[in-house]
Amino acid sequence: MLLVLLPWLSYAYFLLLCLFRRGILLSKRENLSSMYSLTLSGTFYTLEQLAAFSQQTDETCEKITLQIAFAGRSNVGKSSLINALAGRKNLAKVSSTPGKTASINFYRVDSKQEGFQSFYLVDLPGYGYAQRSKTEREKWSYLIGAYLKSTEQLHALAVLLDCRLEPQQSDLELISYARTIRLPLLPLLTKADKCTRNEQAKRQSQWKKILYGQKPILTAAGGSAAQRLGIDELWQAMVEISQ
Ligand SMILES: Nc1nc2c(ncn2[C@@H]2O[C@H](COP(=O)(O)OP(=O)(O)OP(=O)(O)O)[C@@H](O)[C@H]2O)c(=O)[nH]1
Ligand SMILES: [Mg+2]
Numbered sequence: 001m002l003l004v005l006l007p008w009l010s011y012a013y014f015l016l017l018c019l020f021r022r023g024i025l026l027s028k029r030e031n032l033s034s035m036y037s038l039t040l041s042g043t044f045y046t047l048e049q050l051a052a053f054s055q056q057t058d059e060t061c062e063k064i065t066l067q068i069a070f071a072g073r074s075n076v077g078k079s080s081l082i083n084a085l086a087g088r089k090n091l092a093k094v095s096s097t098p099g100k101t102a103s104i105n106f107y108r109v110d111s112k113q114e115g116f117q118s119f120y121l122v123d124l125p126g127y128g129y130a131q132r133s134k135t136e137r138e139k140w141s142y143l144i145g146a147y148l149k150s151t152e153q154l155h156a157l158a159v160l161l162d163c164r165l166e167p168q169q170s171d172l173e174l175i176s177y178a179r180t181i182r183l184p185l186l187p188l189l190t191k192a193d194k195c196t197r198n199e200q201a202k203r204q205s206q207w208k209k210i211l212y213g214q215k216p217i218l219t220a221a222g223g224s225a226a227q228r229l230g231i232d233e234l235w236q237a238m239v240e241i242s243q
Helices: 002-021 047-055 078-086 134-150 169-180 197-210 231-242
Strands: 036-044 067-072 104-111 119-123 154-162 185-190
Touching (some): 047 134, 067 078, 067 134, 078 119, 078 185, 078 231
Parallel strands (some): 067 119
Antiparallel strands (some): 036 104
């Protein structure tokens, strides 16, 4: 009996191995998104709007305070990553034109897990987009700076860095600013699907040196589960920070 089954079992094993390698079974691995839900709670353009929001209590009258913010240059993939975390295509607005997110957006994270403490994911406007007017860039940079500095509930700053690019001056400035205000960092390399494995590894170790030993998580935020990378690892890191 075993002799009859053996070739079939080997064939099935080989087939599974091939599918797994080609990413077809990746959806089975990248499945933490289904354990958490993301809901847009507010969109803010000014510090006054932000301050008013932080005074509010939610519908259950239970105050959610803890926040993790996503920051990075325009077009680095902040909003796409939020969609990938949610397992949805259109929760956050994505565009190939830089400067799409011109506001601070709060997404509430909930889970049915017992004792889970809800928190906010905060999508910040991108910085460094040269084609916006100087006044606009200054306004956003002031808004981001003031938000980072004045938000006591901010537990970590996810810094999104493009896997394809050498470290950029604006990224280094943001990291340095976060350090001066003692804000813990969660570094993420985006668009990893656009880099070879060799480039990914090189970029990771380059950033690891800059970040005093903290290794960035490799991410890809494609539309289908098979095109995503690092989403579970990112969920785990955020849950660890927030719980
Ligand atoms: N190949 C690839 N493209 C990506 C990935 N993430 C984002 N993109 C593309 O990059 C472009 C910008 O993505 P967004 O998510 O809007 O970037 P953003 O950082 O939110 O941009 P701003 O709102 O302008 O600050 C879009 O065309 C996305 O489809 C990724 O992981 N892989
Ligand atoms: Mg955006």
